[in-house]
Amino acid sequence: MALNEIKKRIESTKKTAQITNAMRMVSAAKYNKMAQDAKDYFLYAEKVRKMVSHVAKSQLELLDDGVPIRQDGLNYIDFHDMLLERPVKKTGYLIISSDRGLAGSYNSSIIKAVQQMFEEDHADKSEVVVLAIGEPIAKFCRENGYYVAKEMHDISDRPTFGEVQAIVKRAVKLFKEQAFDALYVCYNHHINAVSSQFRADQVLPLTDLDVLDEDEDDMANVDYLVEPSQGALLDVLLPQFAESQIYGAIVDAKTAEHGSRMNAMRSATDAANEMIDALKQQFNQERQLRVTNEILEIINGANALNDNKKKED
Structure with missing residues (x-):
């Protein structure tokens, strides 16, 4: 799931939790x-x-x-x-x-x-x-x-x-x-x-x-x-x-x-908060995975440049 989509779900669930808690x-x-x-x-x-x-x-x-x-x-x-x-x-x-x-x-x-x-x-x-x-x-x-x-x-x-x-x-x-x-x-x-x-x-x-x-x-x-x-x-x-x-x-x-x-509203609020926690964990995992992939891409790119330089030498 894309990070932006996870963010939207977190915000939407937060609003739901606010409503159910108010109720x-x-x-x-x-x-x-x-x-x-x-x-x-x-x-x-x-x-x-x-x-x-x-x-x-x-x-x-x-x-x-x-x-x-x-x-x-x-x-x-x-x-x-x-x-x-x-x-x-x-x-x-x-x-x-x-x-x-x-x-x-x-x-x-x-x-x-x-x-x-x-x-x-x-x-x-x-x-x-x-x-x-x-x-x-x-x-x-x-x-x-x-x-x-x-x-x-x-x-x-x-x-x-x-x-x-x-x-x-x-x-x-x-x-x-x-x-x-x-x-x-x-x-x-x-x-x-x-x-x-x-x-x-x-x-x-x-x-x-x-x-x-x-x-x-x-x-x-x-x-x-x-x-x-x-x-x-x-x-x-x-x-x-x-x-x-x-x-x-x-x-x-x-x-x-x-x-x-x-x-019922207490249970709904608790369920929404649990979903928010799960979505935040998913968001952090996705972001960590994206950062890791970006680092790997940088490392792989650097290694490729080094290999090209060695070949030219």
Whole structure:
């Protein structure tokens, strides 16, 4: 390879390394912010879960005793739909992927895990209802014959609840309307800056709300004073709690995405730097070879002149 060509490749690779390193730093900043958001939201969600669990537990005890939930005679269908299991004929999956690339195997690992899960759990594709965040998973489901009830694309790097509430509320509404009988949120769970793991968490029905005990909740033996009633409160709290669980998964998934992109850009930068080192070594070898050849040509030329002089003498 000519020296000029090697120089051009070195300069080109240096520019690539600068770009990927800049993208790594941007992703690192986004990751740090999102990781803190996820940590803060987890603390909030845990407090809400304990409160809702305590209130719902009281209502479940009333149901077991046959005590009416409401005094106004209205049907308490929301309560039953959100808390009680029913035979599962169809299953809803809210699956979170990313519309942005350059994040390593982030999307491909989700698609692979979802495909395996669907094949193992559902003999008939009509049993599956998908709510998709991100074009990659939406495209996969459409191309493979799975019904996509709603899609959402291009969510921001630091999504707010207001930004994603349309698909979140749609998921809860479809469950209440019995479009499916169980809802799972599927995403890459953030473990740390360098690793994540696919998860499929059941969100609806809220079957684990009555598991708190005195060791877990220091307010387990306290009765809240609620107006107008606990039933009316749960009418509002249970859907909002389910929505908060889904939003928490979106925050978690976005954190994992930034971490994956940060690591992908770090790997790309390291690979570019290794290529630069290899090209520099090749450049030095080529230059040394050229210098050596030039010296040999000079020596050979000098020897030829000396031989000619000797012949003339």
